Amino acid sequence: MIEKVFLRCGKHMYSRNVLQQVQQFYNSPTTNIKIGTSINAGDPSFLGIQTSFSSELKFINKECYDSLPLFRILDSSKHVRLPEDFKLDEQTFIRMYRKMITLNIMDKILYESQRQGRISFYMTNTGEEYREAGVLLWRGHSIRDFMNQCYGNHKDTSKGRQMPVHYGSKKLNFVTISSPLTTQLPQAVGTAYAFKRSRKGVCVVCYFGEGAASEGDAHAAFNFAATLECPIVFVCRNNGYAISTPSLEQFKGDGIAARGPAYGIYTIRVDGNDILAMYYATRAARELCIMEGKPVLIEAMSYRIGHHSTSDDSTAYRSINEIDQWKHHTPIIRYRDYLESVGLWCEQREQELNKCVKNSVLLAFAKAEKELKPCWKELFTDIYHTMPKHIRKQMCSMEDHVTEFHKYYPLHLFKQT
Numbered sequence: 001m002i003e004k005v006f007l008r009c010g011k012h013m014y015s016r017n018v019l020q021q022v023q024q025f026y027n028s029p030t031t032n033i034k035i036g037t038s039i040n041a042g043d044p045s046f047l048g049i050q051t052s053f054s055s056e057l058k059f060i061n062k063e064c065y066d067s068l069p070l071f072r073i074l075d076s077s078k079h080v081r082l083p084e085d086f087k088l089d090e091q092t093f094i095r096m097y098r099k100m101i102t103l104n105i106m107d108k109i110l111y112e113s114q115r116q117g118r119i120s121f122y123m124t125n126t127g128e129e130y131r132e133a134g135v136l137l138w139r140g141h142s143i144r145d146f147m148n149q150c151y152g153n154h155k156d157t158s159k160g161r162q163m164p165v166h167y168g169s170k171k172l173n174f175v176t177i178s179s180p181l182t183t184q185l186p187q188a189v190g191t192a193y194a195f196k197r198s199r200k201g202v203c204v205v206c207y208f209g210e211g212a213a214s215e216g217d218a219h220a221a222f223n224f225a226a227t228l229e230c231p232i233v234f235v236c237r238n239n240g241y242a243i244s245t246p247s248l249e250q251f252k253g254d255g256i257a258a259r260g261p262a263y264g265i266y267t268i269r270v271d272g273n274d275i276l277a278m279y280y281a282t283r284a285a286r287e288l289c290i291m292e293g294k295p296v297l298i299e300a301m302s303y304r305i306g307h308h309s310t311s312d313d314s315t316a317y318r319s320i321n322e323i324d325q326w327k328h329h330t331p332i333i334r335y336r337d338y339l340e341s342v343g344l345w346c347e348q349r350e351q352e353l354n355k356c357v358k359n360s361v362l363l364a365f366a367k368a369e370k371e372l373k374p375c376w377k378e379l380f381t382d383i384y385h386t387m388p389k390h391i392r393k394q395m396c397s398m399e400d401h402v403t404e405f406h407k408y409y410p411l412h413l414f415k416q417t
């Protein structure tokens, strides 16, 4: 039986199974912490800490603990057993695969288009198909919407003000991706706190990389979420690199997951290359988070197969060998193997899907490329409810400039109003 293991320091545990596992973890031969030993009767207890006295002078380190386990469903066996309460219909299983393939094909086409100078920048998701763009695709963002954003044309909801891949959708409750690392974490906790106060029974899911977890904002966010008991699921994508910095140089502890219990946050480490494990853990995390009104941390272990972005050449800091090892263990390959093993997929369906998605992407791509850019005035309008004087002044001087030098600008490519 596969169990959901969320760890949290302190007395409240999710279920008996989890309690047993946590006790085993803390009482294991390599773990020097013993739980269940009471403080001497009569001794006052320290505020917020439940522990026992020891006469042994011992400094503890990472080596004193077992590394947190990695939850997975798709193991290498031919007969994968899904947890009893997994319950997904066939269409949903297939929809998951279709979305992953769509993202993958979109990545290939947009990456190449950046190389041809047709868009300014791109970041692929290979090996991390469950990350932000995948979530947005799953929620119903259309291929057209993605293309319009990457081109920053007048149909882009952010009106060309963001770099490509900084998607957002008010309609789908997806806060626009921002480049400055980790700013989203405290903001997400603030939103979760507002949700808590509104008693709507909803939660926030916040994605970030292991590199982003080194920012001070991450620590502030974890601590606020834990102490204010905010309904938020933190999903840390530990893909081994923060651009060129390997995670080995980013932290010395047991990854990001080990920080969870230290903050008093329910935590689970998941195999990020296993889409079913990610789905099951995220669903359970959401239930736990809403049921108890508390934060949950998921560390998704993965590997960034692509370069960090089109501004990066990762072969300058990692070996081709290393990349090749992971190429055979991607979420898509592992999931396809599973679908085939249960008779839900075959080579013919694969080819049909590839052809159909490729056509849709190319069509949306060609359309987005031809659309006009937003009117340059959008740089100034639609920011403040009432335009402040200094912004109006800048807009007027830009207008004078464009009028005087119009022949030097490709104004025909921009909307006029």
Ligand SMILES: Cc1ncc(C[n+]2csc(CCOP(=O)(O)OP(=O)(O)O)c2C)c(N)n1
Binding pocket: 179, 180, 181, 208, 209, 210, 211, 212, 213, 237, 239, 241, 242, 243, 304, 308
């Ligand atoms: C505050 C800040 N510092 C530096 C950068 C430059 N930068 C952009 S992405 C990145 C690495 C992020 O790594 P990680 O959080 O692991 O996410 P990944 O790209 O691996 O998904 C860095 C350093 C930035 N955008 N913001």
Ligand SMILES: [Mg+2]
Binding pocket: 209, 210, 211, 237, 238, 239, 240, 241, 242, 243
């Ligand atoms: Mg990373």
